[in-house]
Amino acid sequence: MIGAGTLGMCSAFSLAEHGVRVTVLDAQSIASGSSGRSVGVVGTQLTDPFDILLRTHSVRQFRDWENLGLSFNHIGYLRLARTAEQMELFARSVRIQEEAGFRSRLYEARELQQLVPHINPDGLEGGLFGPDDGFLDPHEMCTFLAEKVRTRRGNIFQFCELVDVTRRNGDYRLDTSKGGIDCDFVINAAGAWAPAVAEIFGQTLHICPERHEAVTVHLDEPLDYTMPMVMDLVNGEGTGLNFRHEKRNELIAEIHKVSSPFPEDPDNYNDQCDEESKVKLAELLLERVPELPGARLGRGWAGLYPVTADHRPFVGAIDPSEPNLITAAGAGGYGIQLAPVIGTIVTDWVLHGAPVSIPGTEILSPTWERNVPAERSSTTASVRDTEKEIEDHRKSETAH
Numbered sequence: 001m002i003g004a005g006t007l008g009m010c011s012a013f014s015l016a017e018h019g020v021r022v023t024v025l026d027a028q029s030i031a032s033g034s035s036g037r038s039v040g041v042v043g044t045q046l047t048d049p050f051d052i053l054l055r056t057h058s059v060r061q062f063r064d065w066e067n068l069g070l071s072f073n074h075i076g077y078l079r080l081a082r083t084a085e086q087m088e089l090f091a092r093s094v095r096i097q098e099e100a101g102f103r104s105r106l107y108e109a110r111e112l113q114q115l116v117p118h119i120n121p122d123g124l125e126g127g128l129f130g131p132d133d134g135f136l137d138p139h140e141m142c143t144f145l146a147e148k149v150r151t152r153r154g155n156i157f158q159f160c161e162l163v164d165v166t167r168r169n170g171d172y173r174l175d176t177s178k179g180g181i182d183c184d185f186v187i188n189a190a191g192a193w194a195p196a197v198a199e200i201f202g203q204t205l206h207i208c209p210e211r212h213e214a215v216t217v218h219l220d221e222p223l224d225y226t227m228p229m230v231m232d233l234v235n236g237e238g239t240g241l242n243f244r245h246e247k248r249n250e251l252i253a254e255i256h257k258v259s260s261p262f263p264e265d266p267d268n269y270n271d272q273c274d275e276e277s278k279v280k281l282a283e284l285l286l287e288r289v290p291e292l293p294g295a296r297l298g299r300g301w302a303g304l305y306p307v308t309a310d311h312r313p314f315v316g317a318i319d320p321s322e323p324n325l326i327t328a329a330g331a332g333g334y335g336i337q338l339a340p341v342i343g344t345i346v347t348d349w350v351l352h353g354a355p356v357s358i359p360g361t362e363i364l365s366p367t368w369e370r371n372v373p374a375e376r377s378s379t380t381a382s383v384r385d386t387e388k389e390i391e392d393h394r395k396s397e398t399a400h
């Protein structure tokens with residue numbers, strides 16, 4: 001397993017649970033990549049049936065881990081709508097979630113203050129709210145899973161970078177900064193670095209590292225309610241903001257910009273929040289929650305979304321003639337909540353040579369149609385007009 005972020009650790013956990021002897025390498029430390037820079041939101045409030053299916057699987061796994069001691073803060077998740085069309089998609093989401101046994105409901109604009117007393121509903125049609133969703137600490141999640149992997153005879157090697165590989169009769173000899181490792185399967189779960197790892201194996205992988213920023217918001221007085229995760233994206237553009245409870249007098253907010261066409265270098269990008277973004281974030285927050293008591297921005301940071309052309313992760317082999325080399329990467333702004341389901345699909349590929357546990361997940365394979373630079377995505381080009389609108393809407397739900 002190359003990478004000890006959420007995708008690598010969930011895959012390692014799932015394989016170890018199925019009796020596979022796993023070794024995880026990370027060039028740095030556990031959760032030191034995108035996973036440790038995320039805001040940790042897990043939820044099912046999406047509009048595409050397949051996207052919801054994937055998350056329901058993940059959430060069931062998170063519930064099991066919660067019972068084993070992983071902390072999960074059930075603050076609820078509110079996704080806001082600005083148009084009647086979006087409310088219709090939300091109504092469909094409620095039906096799909098209900099069928100899967102998940103609670104969610106629609107709120108009209110005038111009812112939103114029941115959930116967020118400080119909200120300004122101007123310009124909103126309403127929202128979709130899942131009371132059981134919430135957030136966790138991805139670093140804690142990865143170390144929790146590392147412990148479980150170790151107790152199943154797995155190894156986690158930190159500060160151990162993959163630098164080269166030799167193929168030997170279908171097996172691999174991995175050259176790392178700490179020596180050689182022999183194995184029969186390799187999982188590339190290196191997040192924003194996954195293209196560089198693919199290159200070591202002579203493969204081409206198209207994942208665009210996209211920079212995103214988050215900031216803490218301090219309040220003079222604690223709120224007398226728990227701020228749910230509030231996702232306020234502008235329809236079809238993927239811009240806007242989100243914010244959630246962190247502590248009683250602290251929120252965490254994230255700003256969404258139209259993404260830059262240039263991929264970031266994961267070894268050399270600005271990992272701090274720009275002052276300009278803080279100003280924009282303050283404006284958006286003031287617009288949506290104008291009366292928060294003495295709100296002021298605190299510490300900010302930036303991290304990378306590893307994004308694919310169609311905004312769905314890659315899980316499977318790039319080259320069908322080399323099925324033992326599996327990619328699990330490209331989860332974009334959803335790599336915490338999708339990690340458990342991705343771990344299950346990776347295990348299917350390793351043990352069964354096909355994704356057998358969750359219907360339809362073979363479409364996540366990095367086939368030549370999907371593994372393309374963002375601007376050449378054939379998925380977008382081939383869909384018909386109304387389907388394209390829904391697809392654009394799905395892709396604009398770029399975050400959590």
Ligand SMILES: Cc1cc2nc3c(=O)[nH]c(=O)nc-3n(C[C@H](O)[C@H](O)[C@H](O)COP(=O)(O)OP(=O)(O)OC[C@H]3O[C@@H](n4cnc5c(N)ncnc54)[C@H](O)[C@@H]3O)c2cc1C
Nearest residue numbers: 003005007027033034035039041162191303334335336337
């Ligand atoms: C600001 C921000 C907020 C976010 N909020 C959320 C959220 O609320 N919910 C959500 O679901 N997602 C969120 N995300 C997205 C999420 O963080 C990512 O999708 C996820 O962390 C990707 O996990 P990963 O395991 O693929 O990659 P990473 O966590 O980056 O792990 C990859 C690992 O591979 C290692 N590696 C690289 N090269 C090598 C090598 N040659 N040898 C060995 N190891 C190597 C790296 O050191 C790294 O630790 C957010 C992201 C950001 C930036």
